[in-house]
Amino acid sequence: QVQLMESGGGLVQAGGSLRLSCAASGRTFSSHTVAWFRQAPGKEREFVAAITWSGAITYYADSVKGRFTISRDNAKNTVYLQMNSLKPEDTAVYYCAASVGLLGTRVSAMRARYDYWGQGTQVTVSS
Numbered sequence: 861q862v863q864l865m866e867s868g869g870g871l872v873q874a875g876g877s878l879r880l881s882c883a884a885s886g887r888t889f890s891s892h893t894v895a896w897f898r899q900a901p902g903k904e905r906e907f908v909a910a911i912t913w914s915g916a917i918t919y920y921a922d923s924v925k926g927r928f929t930i931s932r933d934n935a936k937n938t939v940y941l942q943m944n945s946l947k948p949e950d951t952a953v954y955y956c957a958a959s960v961g962l963l964g965t966r967v968s969a970m971r972a973r974y975d976y977w978g979q980g981t982q983v984t985v986s987s
Contacts, residue, residue, distance in 0.1 A: 861886045862958050862976040869954060869981030872946055880941040880981060882956030890934035893962035895974060896941045898952035898983075905955070907969035909941060912962075919967040924950075946985045953980040 868880040882894065895910035909930040910919045918930050929942040939956060957974035968974075 862892070864956050864958060864976055864978035866954060866956050866978045866981040869983045871984045871986065874946060874948055874985055874987050876946050876985070877942070877944045878946065878983060880943065880954055880956075880983070882939040882941075882978060884937040884939075884958065890937070891963065892958040892960065893967055894932065894939045894956060894958050895967070895969075896930065896939075896954055896956055897971065897974075898950075898954045899980075900949075900952040903952075905971060907971070908954070910967040910969065911939065912965055912967060917965050917967060919969070921969070943983070946983075948985045948987045951983060951985050953982050955980045 863885045865883045872878055891913045893912050896908040897905050898908050899905040907921050911930045911932055915932050927945045932939040956978045958976040959973050960975045
């Protein structure tokens, strides 16, 4: 089992920045591909970004490419999401998720590929 805990959410003005953290405990975290998803009110949960276990490969949704950066520190069992140039449409609950099956250089934007989920952290961007 892997337990995931997100933090770093909050209220920010459009154009501002936030850094989200996803801290893992339990089973070793360093071999897992990890992703961030988000869910806005009344909408489906959508993929934001993913990173392989080594950090060598990252993958982003088009809507955040060039503004968000995913990274990880396996020594700290933590994955980060640096969010810059935030827009009101980025407002959502952000979730991190870890995959058991995605190993090596594999990443995925599909929710079903991720086995462990955090409780989420709210990000609100005001206009």
